[in-house]
Amino acid sequence: MTPYHRIPTPWSLRLQRLRHSALPVVCFGVCLATAVWLWQRQMPQAVLVGEADVVRIDVGAPGDGRLIAFRSPWTLYEAVEARQVIARLDDTAARFELDAAKLEVERLHKELEAARAKTLLAESDRRSNRLADVLRAVWESESRRLNVLDRALALEIAKVELQRREARLEYLQSLLDSGAANQMQYSDELLLHDKLQRQVAEAAAALAEAQSQRDAAREQLAGFPPLEEAPIQTLLAPLQAAVAAQEARVKQIEYQIAGLEVRAPMAGVIAAIHRWPGQTVRQGEPIVTIAAGESRYIVSYIRQEQQLHPEVGAAVEIRPRRIGSSPWRAVIDKVGPQVELIPEHQRRDPRLLEWGRPIRILLPRELPAVPGELFDVRFQPSDRRNRDG
Incomplete structure (x- = not known):
């Protein structure tokens, strides 16, 4: 049998086969690796x-009460300024509290005078000048405390009246802008408003003066030895406790009156209205929602x-x-x-x-x-x- 010899493959053919088979795979792998590298570089x-x-802030009611109308109703997306009054609560309950507190202070005044007369009568046979000085200092101190309460209540009453006039004035301003009110009505209301502003300023000055006199009376009383005023303080203890309770009550009324006006915490626009005038709200319930502009x-x-x-x-x-x-x-x-x-x-x-x-x-x-x-x-x-x- 005649032997066959294998014919060698030319190198040109081998290179051609490499280009057609292996080279595309290699190129694909290199391209894939490059794409992955570029992707990782570009991911950041x-x-x-x-x-x-x-x-967005929900403006809640500072206390329980009924909303009252004091201006034309708010509308959605209406602009408000920071600290602008956006709602008011009815002040009827606060006015009743003020009247009751004023009567209580008057009663304490009378009780203080009665206790003073009783003590002076009991000590009249001693005729001690030193004891008389202590008595006068004690009564003066307690009387000044009650005077401070009087002035504080007068100031709060004036503030409530001023709030009402401000609400009325703002309402008339909205009517005047729309042509539903005349200038004379607005001017008359403005005069009453300015008069009440002066009364509030005078009441604040009177309160400051009463507080100064109270502090001076306390300093004078502190100059006496404790043993000399101890019997008197024992006699006055129930009355002093009543005065302290009334002072706390006046502070509570002041806080209640301060919460009758609901003010915008920031400038923005009305994004939602949850309660309308005439509706009753409880403390913390949202009245409006304000969105920053x-x-x-x-x-x-x-x-x-x-x-x-x-x-x-x-x-x-x-x-x-x-x-x-x-x-x-x-x-x-x-x-x-x-x-x-x-x-x-x-x-x-x-x-x-x-x-x-x-x-x-x-x-x-x-x-x-x-x-x-x-x-x-x-x-x-x-x-x-x-x-x-």
């Missing part, structure tokens, strides 16, 4: 979703797989999601201490729960932002190089 550039902070921060969330390590002071690029908007440079102000649930409107898929670490970014002052507006947030390349290095 992933766009985060940020939201301009939204501040501007934002100072952007809040964003970094997901764990994004491999970002934010630091306070790091620079980021923010871009409002508006047509034709430009990027702005901003700075991270705060970094949250823990991972939190991402709000629904910042998730990639609202149906899926996502968690991330919150960061707070300072908004540039030149960039107007509507609360709740969404932003695209990117970390600056310099920060990524520092992190990688």
Whole structure:
């Protein structure tokens, strides 16, 4: 049998087979590795979703009571200023409390005078000048305490009346603006309002003077030895306890009157109205909701797989999601201490729960932002190089 010799494959054919079989696999592997490397390098550039902070405050009732009308009704999205009166509670109960407290103080005045006369009669046979001086100092001190209560109640009564006039004046102002009232009605009410303002100022000055006299009487009484005034203090103990209880009651009435006016804690707009004049509210129940008209921060969330390590002071690029908007440079102000649930409107898929670490970014002052507006947030390349290095 004739032997066969294997014909060698030419190198050109071998190279051709390599190009057609192995080289595509190698190229695919290199391209895949490069793509993975580039993807890992570009992951920190992933766009985060940020939201301009939204501040909404429920303004609650400071106490139980009935809301009264003092101006034209508030409307949704109406602007309010900080410390502006947005609601008033009926002051009828407070006025009754003031009347009762005033009668009680008058009764204590009479009891003090009766105790003074009784003590002087009992000590008349001794004719001790020293004891008479102590008696006068004790009665003067207690009388000054009651005078302070008198002046405090007079001041609170004047304040309640002034609040009523202010409510009436503001109501007439709204009617005057709408043409439902004339200027003469408003001017007459303004005169009464100014008169009450002067009365409040005079009552406050009288209270300050009474407090000064009370302090002076206490200092005078403190100059006597305790043994000399001890029997008198024992006699006056029930009356002094009644005066102390009345002082606490007056402070309670002052707090109650201060809570008759509900003021806006910040400037903003009325976002919701929960109670209307004529309705009864309990302490803490919301009357209106006030929303801030501007934002100072952007809040964003970094997901764990994004491999970002934010630091306070790091620079980021923010871009409002508006047509034709430009990027702005901003700075991270705060970094949250823990991972939190991402709000629904910042998730990639609202149906899926996502968690991330919150960061707070300072908004540039030149960039107007509507609360709740969404932003695209990117970390600056310099920060990524520092992190990688």
